[in-house]
Amino acid sequence: MTTLLYTHPACLEHDTGFGHPECPARLTAILNTLRTAPFAALEWRDVPQATVEQLTRIHPQGYVERIFARVPRRGNVALDGDTILSPQSGEAALRAAGAVCAAVDAIVQREASNAFCAIRPPGHHAEPTQAMGFCLFANAAIGAAHARAVHGLERVAVIDFDVHHGNGTQAALEHDPGYLYISTHQAYIYPGTGRRDERGIGNVVNIPLLAGSGSTDLRHVWRHEIEPALRDFQPRLILISAGFDAHHMDPLAELNFSEDDYAWLTQQILAVAAECCEGRVVSVLEGGYSLPALAASVAAHVKALMEAPRAAQRSLIKGILERQKTRRNAAGS
Amino acid sequence: MYEFLKYEVRDAMTADPIAIGPDTRLREVEELFESHDFNGVPVVDDRRHLLGILTKFDLLKAFSLDAHALVPHYDTIMEQPAAAVMTRDPVSVEPRLPLSRLLQKLVEMRTKSLPVVENDRLVGIIAREDVLKALRRATIQHEIPIHEDSPS
Ligand SMILES: [Zn+2]
Numbered sequence: 001m002t003t004l005l006y007t008h009p010a011c012l013e014h015d016t017g018f019g020h021p022e023c024p025a026r027l028t029a030i031l032n033t034l035r036t037a038p039f040a041a042l043e044w045r046d047v048p049q050a051t052v053e054q055l056t057r058i059h060p061q062g063y064v065e066r067i068f069a070r071v072p073r074r075g076n077v078a079l080d081g082d083t084i085l086s087p088q089s090g091e092a093a094l095r096a097a098g099a100v101c102a103a104v105d106a107i108v109q110r111e112a113s114n115a116f117c118a119i120r121p122p123g124h125h126a127e128p129t130q131a132m133g134f135c136l137f138a139n140a141a142i143g144a145a146h147a148r149a150v151h152g153l154e155r156v157a158v159i160d161f162d163v164h165h166g167n168g169t170q171a172a173l174e175h176d177p178g179y180l181y182i183s184t185h186q187a188y189i190y191p192g193t194g195r196r197d198e199r200g201i202g203n204v205v206n207i208p209l210l211a212g213s214g215s216t217d218l219r220h221v222w223r224h225e226i227e228p229a230l231r232d233f234q235p236r237l238i239l240i241s242a243g244f245d246a247h248h249m250d251p252l253a254e255l256n257f258s259e260d261d262y263a264w265l266t267q268q269i270l271a272v273a274a275e276c277c278e279g280r281v282v283s284v285l286e287g288g289y290s291l292p293a294l295a296a297s298v299a300a301h302v303k304a305l306m307e308a309p310r311a312a313q314r315s316l317i318k319g320i321l322e323r324q325k326t327r328r329n330a331a332g333s
Numbered sequence: 334m335y336e337f338l339k340y341e342v343r344d345a346m347t348a349d350p351i352a353i354g355p356d357t358r359l360r361e362v363e364e365l366f367e368s369h370d371f372n373g374v375p376v377v378d379d380r381r382h383l384l385g386i387l388t389k390f391d392l393l394k395a396f397s398l399d400a401h402a403l404v405p406h407y408d409t410i411m412e413q414p415a416a417a418v419m420t421r422d423p424v425s426v427e428p429r430l431p432l433s434r435l436l437q438k439l440v441e442m443r444t445k446s447l448p449v450v451e452n453d454r455l456v457g458i459i460a461r462e463d464v465l466k467a468l469r470r471a472t473i474q475h476e477i478p479i480h481e482d483s484p485s
Contacts, residue, residue, distance in 0.1 A: 021404060082403040125403075133403045164403065192400025252404065 003306045004106055004115035005034060005042045006099040011120050014092035016084040017076045021252065021289040022120065022134040029295040030118050030285070034302060041306060043112065047119075050097035050142065057145035058138050058172045063129045067093070067136055079131045093121055093136040100143030100239075103282045108151045108237065114270070114281040114305045116242075118298075122286040124166030124241045125191060133164065133191055140241045140284045141172035147237050148178055157182065157235035159226065159269060161262075162243020162286040163253040165194025165206065169241060174200030180233040182226055184209060184218070186246070186253050205229045214248070214256035222268055230272050237280045238273050240266075244288030244297040252289050259293075259300040266304035279308055337471035342435050343428035345467040346449050346457035352377045355384055355416035359395065362387060362415055372445040372460065376419045381454045385419035388445070392418065425450040428457065436464050 012024045034042060055064050070077055071090040078084050096119035103115035123140055125133030144156040158173065160166040160183040170193070173179035180203050185194050187208035194206045207221050230238075244262065246255035266283075273279045283305065288294035352375040353362060365374060366389060373388030395418040396405050425448045426435055438447065439461060449457035 080402075081406050081409075188400065189398045190400055190403045252398065254398070 002041050002043050002112055003302065003308075004103060004112045005044050005118060005302075006047050006103050006115060007031060007044070007118040008047045008092075008095035008099065010088055010091040010095045011118070013086075013088035014121055015076070015086035015088065016134070017086075020084060022122070022287070024120075025291060026288065026294055027118060027120055027285075029291045030298045033295045033299050034118070039299075039302065039306070042302070045102070045106075047095050047099040047102050047117075049091070049094035050101060050137070054101050054142055054146055055097060055137060057149060058141050059126075059128050064137075067131060082133055083131050083135070085136075089121065089136070092119075095119065096121060096123065097137045097139050097142045100139045100282065100284050101146040104143050104147045104151070104237070104239075107280050107282055108147060108153065110278075113279040114273075114308055115283065116298075116302050116305055117282070117284045119285055122162075122243070123284070124160055124162060124169045124243070124286050125164070126168040127171040128168075130168075132168075134287075135168060138168040138172050140166070140239050140286075141169045143282060143284065144173060144179055144237075144239055147239075153236040154178060155180070155233055155235045156237050156239065157230060157233055158239045158241060159230075160184070160241035160243070160286070161246065161265060162241055163246035163250065163255050164190055164243065164287060165192075165208075166241055166286075167191045167193040170194070170198070170200070170204055170206075174198075174204050177201060177203055179203055180229065180235065181205070182229055183207065183241075184221060184226070184246075186211060186213075186255050189253060203233075209255060211254035212256060215258065215261050218257060218261055218265065222265065227268065227272060230269075231276070234276050235273075236277045237282070238269060238277065240269060240281060240283040241286050242283045242298075242301060243286030244294050244301075245286075247288065247290060247293040247297055249290040249293040250288065252287070257297075259296045262297045263300040263304045266301050267308075270304065270308040274308070281305065281308070337468060338431065338433055340432035340467050340471065341428065342426055342430045342432060342449055342459055343457070345432055345463040346428070346459040347463065348457045350375065350455070350458040352381070352455055353387070353415055354378070355414060355419075357415045358411070359392060359413050359415065359418065360411040363392060363411070366392070375448045375455050375458060376415050377455050383423070383425060383448055383450050383453075383455045385416070385421045386423040386448055387415050387419040391420055394418070423448060426459065427451060432464060432467055435459060439464065 099117040123138045126135035126138045147153045157180040165185040182205040184207045246257040248256040376385040446460035
């Protein structure tokens with residue numbers, strides 16, 4: 001069982017205009033890295049367009065139509081100061097959401113243990129009726145809803161470690177106890193939501209971090225908040241909103257995560273997934289605006305995903321050995 | 334040795350300083366900062382009533398990351414009026430304030446300059462450099478031998 005990589009050429013053609021940080025070069029940098037030898041075992045998959053049915057589990061049909069009506073024939077159209085459309089944006093957005101649904105299908109049907117969706121536009125700021133923050137459709141939420149509706153999974157968790165709060169994902173999932181949304185993000189920056197007291201119906205865990213927070217803080221909140229919440233929930237599938245803009249080189253924020261932190265965090269999530277849901281993880285690209293840091297962080301993240309089955313096997317064997325030892329000790333005493 | 338205690342703000346301040354109106358664009362303010370060595374510039378109405386003060390810090394702050402946009406809109410921020418980012422109701426001092434007290438204020442507030450206001454109108458600005466210059470003057474005078482002729 002390998003790791004699946006979902007991407008589509010249309011995601012490179014979503015053109016946000018000269019100098020925009022959410023640029024096609026982000027994806028090019030990622031894909032160039034994932035084409036190198038260490039990632040040869042990745043299984044690359046093309047992706048279908050998301051269907052209206054998939055989108056409308058989260059977004060009203062009127063919203064979907066409104067977005068497509070704004071897509072320009074040429075040039076750029078700004079939905080707000082941050083969120084820009086080009087002629088290929090509609091197609092890219094359909095492939096982005098479609099990738100997550102296709103990845104969910106493959107993982108639930110055990111074609112692989114986990115998947116990474118290298119897509120843009122990102123999704124976690126898109127609310128059911130509001131595009132914003134570079135995002136058009138709430139890709140991760142659409143994938144979570146797909147897993148519940150089509151595959152009947154009772155509980156789906158979304159872990160969002162992008163440096164910005166995923167207001168869109170939260171808005172989409174916070175009213176349904178079948179979802180758990182956990183977000184770490186920098187406090188007081190865009191979009192301004194994600195305060196601790198935003199708890200949904202008890203299914204939202206917001207962990208704002210102060211500017212300057214790094215490895216130690218990440219490990220602390222994992223142990224004391226994220227891991228306990230995840231284990232409590234016992235998800236049947238874990239989606240990751242994988243933004244890499246909490247990296248210490250990112251120009252749009254002030255957290256200090258490193259590639260190693262992303263590898264570590266991924267391994268922790270995979271360990272919980274191995275226990276709760278046979279390792280089923282679908283990771284979805286969100287932000288990350290320093291190209292070198294983004295490429296290196298995605299590499300660390302995907303490498304951890306690829307090593308997951310072996311790591312899970314090791315921890316399984318370790319568990320068996322420990323239980324045998326306890327039994328022997330019990331028998332001996 | 335006690336010469337400095339005789340100084341007042343008006344002895345050291347820059348009188349009738351350059352000031353800007355509330356509608357001045359940040360782009361022009363930045364140019365002002367570049368061409369003069371100001372750290373901050375007073376904002377006044379057409380009767381030179383002090384409305385606020387706009388410092389390099391205020392200008393930087395206008396471009397910092399916040400909850401309003403994912404990316405600060407650098408171009409449009411440059412077109413904003415001074416009134417949008419200036420510090421309103423700034424601390425000001427009177428021209429007759431002893432300079433020693435003004436020094437104390439600058440240290441406590443960690444600020445670089447303060448506007449000087451008399452009868453509700455801006456009459457000067459006093460900065461760290463002005464106080465340092467006054468200190469130098471005060472202490473050099475002390476070192477002048479007493480027996481030498483002085484024009485007083
Ligand atoms: Zn982000």
